Amino acid sequence: MTSLFIMSSERSGSNLLRMMLGAHSRLAAPPPPHMWRHLTEALPQYGPLTRDANFQRLVEDAVTMTQQSYAHLTWKYHFSPEQIRAESSAPTLTSVISTLYEAYAREENAAGWVCKENQLFDHAHQIREHLPDAQFIYLCRDGRDVACSIKDMPTHDQHAYAIAEEWAQQQKKCLRVHQEIQHTNGSTIVRYEDLIESPESTIQKICDFAGLEYEKRMLYFHETEEAVQQAQKSEYWENLSKPVMSDNKAKFRDQLSAREIRIFESVAGELLDLLGYPLTTQPEERQLALWQRGLYRLRNEIQSLLKQQELSEWEGREKRKTTLDRIHNRTRSDPDSTFVPPFSYE
Secondary structure (H helix, E strand, O other): OEEEEEEOOOOOOHHHHHHHHHOOOOEEOOOOOOHHHHHHHHHHHHOOOOOHHHHHHHHHHHHHHOOOOOOOOOOOOOOOHHHHHHHOOOOOHHHHHHHHHHHHHHHOOOOEEEEEOOOHHHOHHHHHHHOOOOEEEEEEOOHHHHHHHHOOOOOOOOOHHHHHHHHHHHHHHHHHHHHHHHHHOOEEEEEHHHHHHOHHHHHHHHHHHHOOOOOHHHHHHHHOHHHHHHHHHOHHHHHHHOOOOOOOOOOHHHHOOHHHHHHHHHHHHHHHHHOOOOOOOOHHHOOOOHHHHHHHHHHHHHHHHHHHHHHHHOOOHHHHHHHHHHHHOOOOOOOOOOOOOOOOOO
16 A cells, blocks of 8 residues: 655644545545654553554554544544454554555555644654555645744744744754655655645645656545545644645744744754745844743743643643553553563672
8 A cells, every 4th residue: 555654843734645645546644643742652561562462552552543522632443442443454653554544545446645744754664564565655844834823823823933943953853764765765855835825736746756647636525525525623724724835934024023933943044045045034033041941941931831821721631631641640450461571688
């Protein structure tokens, strides 16, 4: 099966690209349950997956993450843990997740699938070890526009300095993955701005990269029933039911202050330049003292805590939080299920 992975920073247009690819007759592109990030972090707590009970719990948790009632990330198809475990080729997290995506693709009568999840750049080599033919699309967007969008979200940093730090680090990770696998046709770079300015030619290039025949229907993704339904599930996805917005760029010029732009370019100017985004400040303006960096981090902590109060208003958020807390804080049901025999200093 074809397997495509979109790696990017959040608010970089990855859901737009996911829906455009999902409109292809040979691809299925479910919402992102973010299994890679959460289950990888919790993985050591399951104990050795070669033990049936441990592997069973991992499979159950992965399936649960795709079936959260009222959450905007819920899959429209339900799969039983027994089915996914039986179809998994090995007792590994990568096998479980890829099996879930393959099962979804079969329900859609598709020959391949698209995975868009946060921080996939951290799991690319793990994925390629299990799926050597997996292909990655590095979707980049002007980090200053990302900052405009991120500041509206209560789950993220709120100060330009902290947003720039995270964005720059994530671009470096994406570029490292791209550099390592592009020679095998394992990765390509797509700029969000190119996608919205020239959607047809950009999508055609992606199809060529993935070995797919271009389909005009991919430009009309917003007319599908699935796009309309997903746009209604989250205010952050509302644009999925609209045509490509060709002017949705350079928002930072109006939405960020001159000071915020200077701070962002002071932190991430090198990466902006590397990815082809022109800077608006002079080199001498992009100097930050150590005390300024500390002050900006403190301000970010305060602003983020205040913004997080909005989380209680999100429908389905509490149930998903309960599930994730259980996964991250799980304890081994079998105290003897250790990776190595107990050690004694006696």
